[in-house]
Amino acid sequence: MAKVQTKASLTQSAEQRSQRRQKIVETASKLFAQLGYADCDMDRLAAKLRVAKGTIYLYVASKEELFLACVDWGMSQMQLAVREAAEMTDDPFERIARAIRAYLTFFSEHPQYVELIIQERAIFKNRKRPTYFEYRDAARVQWRAFYQDLINKGRLRSDINVDSLLDTMGNLVYGTMFTNHFLGNRSIEEQQQTMLDIVFRGMLSDRERRAK
Amino acid sequence: MAKVQTKASLTQSAEQRSQRRQKIVETASKLFAQLGYADCDMDRLAAKLRVAKGTIYLYVASKEELFLACVDWGMSQMQLAVREAAEMTDDPFERIARAIRAYLTFFSEHPQYVELIIQERAIFKNRKRPTYFEYRDAARVQWRAFYQDLINKGRLRSDINVDSLLDTMGNLVYGTMFTNHFLGNRSIEEQQQTMLDIVFRGMLSDRERRAK
DNA sequence: TGTTAATGACTGACTGGTCAGTCACACTAT
DNA sequence: ATAGTGTGACTGACCAGTCAGTCATTAACA
Known part of the structure; x- marks a missing residue:
């Protein structure tokens, strides 16, 4: 039908539509993170996007839906970064180290998503299970x-329960x-080194270990 | 002057005043935790206290001031519980174990304060340093x-930087x-056991440890 | 002892401001 | 012409904080 072609040329393509929506989501992510959910009003977001408030509502059903889309987008990006980093090596311990490094680096480079995790839990606590844990559970298997x-x-101790081990990690x-985000961190590299060292080898001295 | 005595009998004592304020703070803590800062409106709090809204403002300067008083009260209670637990023993490792157990138990028994920590960070992020970290820093020394x-x-490894060790713990x-609060936890006792076991002794098997 | 006055804790209807979401209209490209 | 895209003034709901007024209790006095 010609109508389809006509429509295709008249209407923004689905591609264009989702690009604009994505632009809104990414801008909103930063603004929500910077101001907090309540103080980030839609007028302000519209101003930042150099668009009228009504336009936003052509791409987004509500402020709440937009916010949740921001969180979901952030978490999917995070998961992607971690997965890619882990797949860079076959050595299992190196794989663990890389995954952790990628995780911490991601949130260090995209602090807005830490804020969104907090905001989501604070404001939608009775309406939605935290997105972070949805993604966490999916990866856990x-x-x-x-x-x-x-x-x-x-290669790992057999007297530790796997699930407890996963929980602890x-x-x-x-x-x-969280603490990196709240307090900042000078040397993320040294921190990761110590952290991995402790979970792999423990903090007891050799002498103390033998004594027990 | 007789007037002073007269006034003393007419006016509520400072003791009474602070007791009423404390009652407000404790009720508000639970309501803020249950509904979230925004959804917990002062009318609702007044209803819960079986008091008119105006009365609350006789004891509290603003909603914000009340909320921050709730967080501060909670954190001071937490610190108290941890300190008391730690002082129950002289054995250093047992002391660490008891402090951690008291910390997790406190938040498990008073989940409202976990919520307040989150709410505080989410809503007052640009106005106040999180109270949790104020208390944390004070204890850290x-x-x-x-x-x-x-x-x-x-008794502990000398090749680990103290500050990094403290950070990791x-x-x-x-x-x-946080995860205990968000996801609930069946056996807090087993969890603590595993956690301590890992930080003390590490998760590597003896064989793997020797190999490195 | 009974009557009136003073006190201050408490009340809750009201105000002023905020903001999510709407919709009648404008613009643009074909 | 007209369909699709964008606009921004407007509305209605919401709520923190206020303040003029109520009421129970005690003091003062006859």
């Missing part, structure tokens, strides 16, 4: 198999991500 | 000396506190 394999091969990087 | 002493005595318990 594979990491669990990965760690279990290392235990089976005798997860909690450590999660806490580190 | 003593923990630093404590860990340094253990290193000097050869802090990040781990911080992250654990």
